Amino acid sequence: MNDEQQRGGYRDERGRQRPESRRAGGKNRTAVRPADRRRGGDPTRKAAWQVSRAVAGGAYANLELPKVLRAAGLHGRDAAFATELTYGAIRMRGLYDAIIEFASGRPVSQIDPPVLDTLRLGAHQILGMRVPPHAAASETVALAREVNGTGASGFVNAVLRRITERTREEWIREVTAGRPRDEALAVEHSHPAWVVRALRGSLRSGGVTDEAHLEDALVALLEADNAAPAVSLVARPGLATVAELVEAGAEASQLSPVGAVLPGGDPADIPAVRQTRAAVQDEGSQLVALALAAAPRDGDGPQEWLDLCAGPGGKAALLAALSTSQQNVTVFVNEVNEHRTELVRRTMRAAIDAGAEVMIGTGDGRELGAEEPDTYDRILVDAPCTGLGALRRRPEARWRRTPADVGELTAIQAELLASALDAAKPGGVVAYVTCSPHVAETTAVVDSVTEGRGDATVEDARGLFRDASGSQISDLGDGPTVQLWPHVHGTDAMFFALLRKTVTS
Structure with missing residues (x-):
């Protein structure tokens, strides 16, 4: 007997208690309509449910989904449907949970988690996809019968039929009525309320909108977080070209000089990607690496570049590829986790084969400044952060982070930046980068570190951000730091400070 049955069975659309089954003719008959009684769900919906359950157990959707799709033999349109369903249900669970609570008459905390995942998938088909409501409900009930059991399928049927009675807009009005503004936005756009408040503060201080347009900018940002992002590719210079990616079916990026956008299909089908001469990488991540490589350098002679916390190695691989066009450059790559160090080695393979001088090691970046002071010409600090700038690509991230994480991470970020400055040569540059626009993780960290020492200055980095035509990218903020935005630039919300x-004399 599952937890749902222990609580006394399920309730119909009107909230009436309903038995698990009725005995008629010696057979158990469920409360599901006869037309809905299929023995099992289809493979696409089952795959989405399996990924949802894995994510609930701590997995990452972007890593788990490809494995499940391969195991189920799903390709093409079926794989695309499963992907949209998986990501949408996870991403929009804040809204769907509020609707499920209303439609079921009980808090979601009182619904078995596996059943709740099924309901979220059904809600997304009804309210967020172009699936006819009756088909969405009946297919999800069939899935519930297979993965949750016959009794649970009756409950799923009752809740989903109730959800089909209203449009998405009507449900939003219902579940947001009477809430304070930020809480209403949090429900409607499926972000934790603390994240909504943090993004509001980031926009207010970011210099790309004024107070009169702040509300519109916030809504646009929340909507961008919930839009499925394009697959961005990077052609690592000297190893691949944008033209090669275009020939393979991609479209040249207008934002990144080394970028392309894949409108559909599997990136792994592109030879350059399989050979690590190119890779999947957000255009914002490309731009910050390009900016560090382009920063003016004091002095001549051999150079030593350092990626202080490199895993899994995408930006380090781009820096290594860029280094091959210059003489006497050695790229040092550090990662604190041995497993991620192995990922870095695989990512760097093509650059090393092409002649890049690369040294890869494992160690705590916070200690490197004391161990190797005044050593490096260019240092990238791609600091661990909350990831609030990549919510488009990591649908589960918004539900795993808490405000307490911010304080823990900012302490690490400050230590890494201070270590990088210690490790930099006099006249050398340090790029501090986060995939988060949260003020506490961006300008506050830079200010706290630079105010405590007299050997670092923050330079205006906006001129280093050039698009594919060579023009300076607009709407980067008031400077001297740079903030990219999903709703403005179509990238992850990358922050960049050049120190x-x-x-000293």
Whole structure:
């Protein structure tokens, strides 16, 4: 007997208690309509449910989904449907949970988690996809019968039939009525309320909108977080070209000089991607690596570049590829986790084969400054962060982070930046990068570190951000730091600060 049955069975659309089954003619007959009684769900919906359950157990959707799709033999349109269903149900669960609570008459905390995942998948088909409501409900009931059991399928049927009675807009009005503004936005756009407040503060301080347009900008950002992002590719210079990616079916990026966008299909089908001469990488991540490589350098002679916390190695691989066009550059790559260090080695394979001088090691970046002071010409600090800038690509991230994480991470970020400045040569540059626009993780960290020492200055980095035509990218903020935005630039919300270590006499 499952938890739902222990609580006394399920309730119909009007909230009436309903038995698990009725005995008639010696057979158990469920409360599901006869037309809905199929023995099992279709493979696409089952795959989405399996990924949802894995994510509930701590997995990452972007890593789990390809494995499940391969195991189920899903390709083409079926794989695309399963992907949209999986990501949408996870991403929009804040809204769907509020609707499910209303439609079921009980808190979602009182619904078995496996059944709740099934309901979320059904809700997304009804309210967020172009699936006819009756088909969405009946297919989800069939899935519930297979993965949750016959009794649960009756409950799923009752809740989903109730959800089909209203449009998405009508449900939003119902579940947001009477809530304070930020809480209403949090429900409607399926973000935790603390994240909505943090993004509001980031926009207010970011210099790309004024107070009169702040509300519109916030809504646009929340909507962008919930839009499925395009697959962005990077052609690692000297190893692949944008033209090669275009020939393979991609479209040249207008934003990144080394970028392309894949409108459909599997990136792994492209030879350059399989050979790590190209890779899947957000255009914002491409731009920050390009900006560090383009920063003016004091002095001549051999250079030593460092990626202080590199895993899984995408930006380090781009820096290594860029280094091959310059003489006497050695790229040092550090990662604190041995497993991720192995990922870095695989990511860097093509650059190393092409002649890039690369040294890869494992260690705590917070200690490197003391161990190797005044050593490196260019240092990238791609600091661990909340990831609030990549919510489009990581649908589960918004539900796993808490406000308490911010304080823990900012302490690590400050230590890494201070270590990088110690490790930089006088006249060298340090790029501090986060995939989060949260003020506490961006300008506040930079200010806290630079105010405590007299050997670092923050330079205006906006001129280093150039699009594919060579023009400076607009709407980067008031400077001297740079903030990219999903709703403005179509990238992850990458933050970039360029610090130069002062030459002391």
